[in-house]
Amino acid sequence: MIKEEFSKGARxxxxxxxxxxxxxxxxGLSGTCCAITAARQGLKxxxxxxxxxxxxxxxxxxxxxxxGATSHMGNNNRWAREGGVIDEILVENLYRNPEGNPIILDTILLEKVTLEPNVKLLLNTAVHDLSKKNDDSIEYLRAFCSQNSTEYQVKGKFFMDAxxxxxxxxxxxxxxxxxxxxKEEFDEAFAPDQSYGELLGHSMYFYSKDTGKPVRFVPPAFADIDITKLPRFKTFNLKEFGCRLWWVEYGGRRDTIHETEEIKWELWKVIYGIWNHIKNSGQYADSENLTLEWVGTIPGKRESRRFEGDYMLTQKDVVEQRPHFDAVSFGGWALDLHPADGVLGDKPGCTQWHSKGVYQIPYRTMYSKNIKNLFLGGRLISATHVAFGSSRVMATCGHNGQAVAMAAALCLKQNVLPADLLEKSRMSExxxxxxxxxxxxxxxxLEDELDLVQNAAVSSSTELELKGLPFDGPWHTLDFSMAQMIPVSSRVVPGMKIQVKSxxxxxxxxxxxxxxxPENYTPEVMLERLRLDIEPGGNFYSFSFQQEIPEAQYVFVTFVANPDLMLKCSNTRVTGLLTVFNKFNKSVATSSRQEPPSGxxxxxxxxxxxxxxPLGHNLAFVLDQSLHPFSRENVKNGIFRPTTQPNAWVASLEDPRPSLTLDWSQQQDISTVQLYFDTDFDHPMESTLMGHPEFEIPFCAKSFQIKDDSGKVIFHQKENHQTIQEVKFQAPVRTQKLTFEFEKRVESVPLSVFGIVCYS
Structure with a gap:
């Protein structure tokens, strides 16, 4: 029993x-990825x-x-899914949760954090005060947890605001x-005027459920009963629930921080008004058995404060893909601005303009220019409103958070402040x-003098020689223009034989x-055009090009739309080979060509x-000269995804037990091995709602084992679906040779590995 007498003073x-x-x-994703990364680097x-x-x-x-940068696969950013911890989370979510259940994603995020012994997690805890050491540094913050009625005073060497x-x-x-x-401050021609508004609003989502029996709905008194009076009213597709109604947005003309509760009530009015319209207007016969399963209780925020670092990301950084000496991350979402009036206005729900490729994000945007021990994360990094339209999305924020964590680890190790990492050698590190x-x-x-693989001779069981792809897949009608991406490293583009049906x-x-x-995938430069006379039936046709390419990159062998024609495709899928189509994804574009207003x-x-x-088959073809883009030496090049070339070792399709061997001239003491696999960086892996038809990526090794120079198995990973597998031996392995034996996952997909690094 606890009994406490009256106290005259406040307790x-x-x-x-x-x-x-x-x-x-x-x-959020930024803080979560930062915490996991920092903890793995040894930080408390x-x-x-x-x-x-x-x-x-x-x-x-x-x-x-x-x-993030993959943008629903609706832009030209190939192989652009973010890497590191955010990739680990997305791949794990696909594996456990291809249906896109947000509850399961909650458990994955909580698991990832709580498995790190260096992280102390305080949930339901809000920061409300702090104390400064001096004018330009934080000493500690205060936060209150309403669930355990406890205040926390947390002192740190470094702080991150996410x-x-x-x-x-x-x-x-x-x-x-x-x-x-x-427009004038940063020479940003896309900067909005007052009629469009200065802030993006909040959104709320809802889920519906078919109960199998009639369900009635009596709207609450606060619902906007006649939703048809909204300027942007349109008929509702019953399948467009949850985030597909992202355009139910409001608050851009209000204080998106201090008036969030008022904004929430306005959004609730609209959401319940929408549901009342669906259930009670008589226009939706299929709605009789539907119930409102879930409505958000807090709005999804888009924009509020943005803090100033030593550099501000701008429109030209995004569009021109400007290089930065201190690049530590990248973005690729469109410059995506929303009208401030949201669902209460008559303008389209958003204005999205894409760049031709991904862009670098500099480290200087990720710390405060005033508070010397404060890192910036998430959507509040140092960016203009226009650039923020791209950098604000969650996968980009998570990727930035990892950069902050690694910077904090380096600052702690070298006893320096965040801005000190701009020095050349520190930035390289x-x-x-x-x-x-x-x-x-x-x-x-990756250029790492400590990587033992750089001094090893590499051999492999086989190596895929790109002569073509088998004619064993479906026929594809040329309703849209189609292009086969081919990685070419010499100036000459091989001739090609294809099969056409008409x-x-x-x-x-x-x-x-x-x-x-060369690093982009927008096929804007026309080198040569040919015309083939096609006879009725299914026939083979050969052609060759006379033009040479200036440097190693992907070429697009393009077949212009003709609905009378069908091209034979292949069931074989290979790391770094793709077909693309001149069409558009309505989630991020309105036509197959971006045509912005001038100026x-x-x-x-x-x-x-x-x-x-299961669509997206490669073209079936035969080349008149073999290409060799899948060399075993690629595992040493320090690039762990396709760029201007596939950057992977790929074994022969027929290889039953693909293997790689690293051989040194003398014995090595090896403590850590890290392998980089192909989990298809072109796949956006949207985490909730949409759902995916697969839970494992066909290119990724199903299992692998490592042998030393005596043939002894020193490690065996029996199940693998992740991009990176790190192997840490309890004691260093002394050997002159390491052999990696892999099991591929799908018969029609050859085994591939992007890279291997070894450390003593």
């Missing part, structure tokens, strides 16, 4: 005092989240899918912005550590295209997008 809360290396405020981390689950807008509380609204940076006095810059952990930085390769005499136009920038600083170009499995 104090129970207070826990914590001292740690890195304090992270905010448990306190992760403070004001909600009962992790994930922010990706969690079961909001239920928006995680997405709260979205930037409560930590705000309390610390860091410089921030809220709203849109003028940061980039190296990031890439080694799976982070992708465009145009930056019921009439007609012509097939074939074009050789490539991207202006807004955006490029016009065609979209060439792949189809998702």
């Amino acid at each position: 104090s809360l129970k207070t826990d005092f914590l001292n740690t290396d890195l304090v992270i405020a905010g448990g 981390v306190v992760l403070i989240q004001d909600r009962p689950v992790l994930g922010g807008n990706a969690s079961s509380e909001v239920r928006l899918w995680i997405l 709260t979205g609204d930037g409560i930590l940076g705000f309390l610390a006095g860091a410089a921030f912005r809220m709203g849109a810059e003028t 940061l980039q190296k550590r990031l890439i080694q952990s799976g982070q992708y930085i465009p145009k930056v390769n 019921e009439v005499k007609t012509r097939l136009q074939v074009e050789l295209r490539l991207s202006e920038k 807004i600083g955006i490029d016009a170009f065609e979209f060439w997008v792949p189809e998702r499995r």
Whole structure:
């Protein structure tokens, strides 16, 4: 029994005092990925989240899918899924949860964090105060947990604000912005005017469920009963539930921080009004058995404060893909701005303009220029309103969070402040550590003098020679123009033989295209055009090009739309080989060609997008000269995804037990081995709602084992579905040779490996 007498003075809360290396405020994707990465680097981390689950807008509380540079496979950013921990989360979610259940995603995020002994997780805990050491650094913060009535005073060497609204940076006095810059300040022609508005609003989602029996709905008194009076009213597709109604948005003309509760009520009015219309208007016969299963209780926020770092990301960084010496991450979502009036206005729900490829994000955007020990994460990094339209999405935020974690680890090790990492050797070390952990930085390769593989001779059981792909797949009608992407490293493009079927005499136009920038996949440069006379029936046709390509890159052998024709495809899928189509994904585009208004600083170009499995077969073809893009030496090149070439060792399709061997001239003491597999970086792996027809990626090794120079098995991974597998031996293995034996997953897909690194 507890009995306490009357106290004349106010009682104090129970207070826990914590001292740690890195304090992270905010448990969305950015804070979560940062915490996991930092903990794995040996830092002690306190992760403070004001909600009962992790994930922010990706969690079961909001239920928006995680997405980033892949943009639903609707842009020209091939193999652009983010790497590292955010990739690990998405791959694991696909494996456990292909249906896209947000509750399961909650458990995965919680599991990933709680498995790290270096992370102390404080859920339902809100930061409300802090103390500063001096004008430009934080000493500790205060946070309150309503569930255990406890206040936490958390002292740290470094702090990261990933709260979205930037409560930590705000309390610390860091410089921030809220709203849109003028066109003139950063020479951003896409900057909106007042009629469009300066802020993106909040959204709320709902789920419906078929109960198998009639269900009535009596709307609450606060519902907007006549939803048809909204300026943007349109008929509702009953299948468009959850995040597909992202455009039910409001709040861009209000204070998106301090008026969030009022914004929430307005969104509830609209949501329940929509459901009343569906159930009671008489226009939806199929709605009789539907019930409203779930409605969000907190809105998904898009925009509020953005804090100033030593650099501000701008529209031109995105569109022009400007290089940065301190690149530590990348983006690729469209410049995606929403009208401030949202669902209450008459403008389209968003204005999206894509760049021709991914862009680098500099480290200078990820720390405060005023508060010396404060890192910036999530949507509040240092970016203009226009650039924020791209950098704000969750997978990009998660990728940035990993960069912050690695920077904090390096700062702690070298006893320096975040801005000190701009020194050349420190930045090189940061980039190296990031890439080694799976982070992708465009145009930056892993160069690690400690990697023992660099001094090893590499041999393999087989090596795929690209002579063509078998004619064993479906016929594909040329309703849309189609292009087979071929990695060419010499100046000469091999001739090709294909099979064409037609019921009439007609012509097939074939074009050789490539991207202006070799690292992009926008086939904007026309090198040559051929026309083949096609006879009725299914016949083989050969052609060759006279043009040479200037440097190693993917060429697009393009077949112009002709609905009278069908091309024979292949059932064989290979790492780094894709077919793309000149059409569009309505989730991110309105036509197969981006045609922006003149004068807004955006490029016009065609979209060439792949189809998702089980569709998206490669073209069947035979080359008159073999290509060799799948060399065993690729495992040493420090690039762990396709770029201008596949960058993978690929075994022969017929190889029953593919193997790689590393051979040194003398004995090595090996403590750690890391393998990089192909989990199809072109796959967006949207985390919730959409669902996916597969739970494992066909290119990824199903299992593998490692043998030493005596043939002894020193490690055996019996089940694998992840991109990266790290093997740490209890004691260093002394050997002159390592042999890796792999089991492929799908008969029609050859085994591939992007890279192997070994450390003593």
